[in-house]
Amino acid sequence: MLDYLNTIPGALNLAFIWCIAGIGVYITFKILDIPDLTVDGSFVTGAFVFAVVVTNGGHYLLGMLLGFVAGLLCGLITGLLYALLGIPPILSGILTQLALWSVNLIISSNRSNISISVRNFDVMFSQINVYDTLWKVALIAAILIGVLYWFFGTQLGCSIRATGNNSKMSKAHGINTKFNVVLALALSNGIVALSGAMLAQYQGFADINMGRGAIVICLSAVVIGGLIFSKFAKNFAVRLSSVIVGSIIYFFIYQSVIFFGLEANLMKLLTAVVVAIFLGIPYIRRTYIARIQKFHDNQKMKRGG
Amino acid sequence: MLELKNIVKYFNKGTPSETIAINHLNLQIKPGDFVTVIGGNGAGKSTLLNIIAGSVEADSGLILLNDVDMSFVNEHKRAPYFGRVFQDPMSGTCADMSIIENLTIAYGRGRPRTIFKWFLQRKDMDYFTQQVKSLDLGLENRLNEKVGLLSGGQRQAITLLMATMRQRPSEKVIKRDYVRFCETDKAHAKEAVNLAFLEAKKAKKDSIKELKQKGLSKAERQVELEKINTAYEKAISEYDLTKQILLLDEHTAALDPKTASKVLEITEKIVDEHQLTTIMITHNMKDAIRYGNRLIMMSRGKVVVDVSGEEKKKLTVEHLLNMFQVASKDDAMSDSAILG
The missing domain is CATH 3.40.50.300 (P-loop containing nucleotide triphosphate hydrolases)
Structure with missing residues (x-):
């Protein structure tokens, strides 16, 4: 039991780090209503940029900042593919993601793995000191939510919300929807890359494969959180915070099944299943469960009840 | 037109x-x-x-x-x-x-x-x-x-x-459109609108300065300030040529007859009120x-x-x-x- 409890801070750390990527995905998936697949690439880009900066003697804050900027550029490319060439956003994302595989290797000078050991480099937090990490990552998540709450409360932010909601109406009211989509995609991927930089820092290495399935993990955080908060979350900050809750739940499931002996290789399968279930719940509720209810009601009526 | x-x-x-x-x-x-x-x-x-x-x-x-x-x-x-x-x-x-x-x-x-x-x-x-x-x-x-x-x-x-x-619209847009929609002497129009805006701004600034020296109570000052703003808006709006055209694309087609007539009534009222050019x-x-x-x-x-x-x-x-x-x-x- 004590062993299990000991895994909790680590799970929370991962949850907070990934929830930042989740918040990035929230911007595209929920606000813009575009599933952006660039994420799998930009997450690694953030990590590699951070690793390269820090291993070359740069400050960790500079590394995180440059990681964020690199992510912005990734999103910008996806956005421009959509806005200038008219490629559907989901395909633009896939193209950028594919291209980023090579770009990431260029950034890392053809190394598929860069180690950022705490002993050699000054970093903000690491796996070795889980409790110290916890408040730092939680603080970063909180600051990010604060900043986004401000941003989406401004005129520009709200015009992005309108763009995702009804682009026909937005255009008719003078909103430059293409610009807004590009901006939101860039912002989203910047945040995702920041999360990648944080994960590299936390686990002590950046790996070319660390972004595989990142979009699904982020989606699981967004979807689980959204489902739990759907009933009572009206405020935008609360809805953003729901991603944290979703992320924490996901990583508790993750840590638990690992702890109780599930092979790590099966995790991707499990993640996909979890996301599929949570994505499907609203539909199941709407159709199957509603039908069972209806069936019972009708039976009652037939019996004259 | x-x-x-x-x-x-x-x-x-x-x-x-x-x-x-x-x-x-x-x-x-x-x-x-x-x-x-x-x-x-x-x-x-x-x-x-x-x-x-x-x-x-x-x-x-x-x-x-x-x-x-x-x-x-x-x-x-x-x-x-x-x-x-x-x-x-x-x-x-x-x-x-x-x-x-x-x-x-x-x-x-x-x-x-x-x-x-x-x-x-x-x-x-x-x-x-x-x-x-x-x-x-x-x-x-x-x-x-x-x-x-x-x-x-x-x-x-x-x-x-x-x-x-x-x-x-923003002052920039008003200026641009005033020049753009001016049929004859564009250079002259540009000068005129720039001058008018400068004057309006100066008038506003001066009256606010005056107001500060008067030493009124807070409520009174608020009223005066509002007056100054209205005057400024009026001066600016005179140059606003972006008159709207309303485009209605079968906007009552999806409504039941009663609601449709209600919406049409509202349409007529709004069009009359704003003197809008309308295509329905x-x-x-x-x-x-x-x-x-x-x-x-x-x-x-x-x-x-x-x-x-x-x-x-x-x-x-x-x-x-x-x-x-x-x-x-x-x-x-x-x-x-x-x-x-």
Whole structure:
């Protein structure tokens, strides 16, 4: 039991780090209503940029900042593919993601793995000191939510919300929807890359494969959180915070099944299943469960009840 | 004045299913006109409105607004000049945003949307409440509810409000358009508008300075300040040439007869109040005759009937149907069946 409890801070750390990527995905998936697949690439880009900066003697804050900027550029490319060439956003994302595989290797000078050991480099937090990490990552998540709450409360932010909601109406009211989509995609991927930089820092290495399935993990955080908060979350900050809750739940499931002996290789399968279930719940509720209810009601009526 | 010159629009050009939607169409709409547009399905009515508003680009032809060619101006940049209500009540509003938020989006039309200002401004709330109240639908108590919860008719009414209300555009836009829409001496116009704006700004500054020296109470000062602002707004607005044109694309088609007539009533009221130039597509012959001062009938991408003034007042539904059949002999049968 004590062993299990000991895994909790680590799970929370991962949850907070990934929830930042989740918040990035929230911007595209929920606000813009575009599933952006660039994420799998930009997450690694953030990590590699951070690793390269820090291993070359740069400050960790500079590394995180440059990681964020690199992510912005990734999103910008996806956005421009959509806005200038008219490629559907989901395909633009896939193209950028594919291209980023090579770009990431260029950034890392053809190394598929860069180690950022705490002993050699000054970093903000690491796996070795889980409790110290916890408040730092939680603080970063909180600051990010604060900043986004401000941003989406401004005129520009709200015009992005309108763009995702009804682009026909937005255009008719003078909103430059293409610009807004590009901006939101860039912002989203910047945040995702920041999360990648944080994960590299936390686990002590950046790996070319660390972004595989990142979009699904982020989606699981967004979807689980959204489902739990759907009933009572009206405020935008609360809805953003729901991603944290979703992320924490996901990583508790993750840590638990690992702890109780599930092979790590099966995790991707499990993640996909979890996301599929949570994505499907609203539909199941709407159709199957509603039908069972209806069936019972009708039976009652037939019996004259 | 809105002028369309030789507009051509094909759909699926170069494929076997090529169809011509707008066929060398010419149209002039004077300021203050209320034009009703009728025509069978596929006559090109909606395409016409889409081309005017910029959501569909014409293959060729000029769209002149006060003699300025708008045909290469993007849809969102044309928004200050056109208010739109769509056929589908879902299209005109953001379902996930509240009434207030939707109105705020509409209110910002023609203004830059930056990160330096909060989206919801407390000072506008009274105005919004009053506007929603004027619809007489009891919606003023539901301002913070999501628009998705409203009925189709209510949503269309809100959309109408959104299409017609706005603040003056930013000073930059006013200046630009004053010069752009000026027919004769553009250089002179530029000088004049710059000078006028400078003077207005100086007057405002001076009066505020004066006010500070007077030493009034806070409430009094507020009143005075408001007066100064109104005077400034008035001076600026005199140069605002971006008069709106309202484009209504069968905006009552999806509504039940009672709601439809209510929405039409509101339409008429708003148009009268703001003296708006309006183009309204309708499938209802009676409405087409009853509303507006000009009626055009389209068939196969062309204007086939164009009546206005006294002549329009004398029209009857039967008369109109006859005209329709004469004007478009080949497809008259099917179309009159639809329109009847």
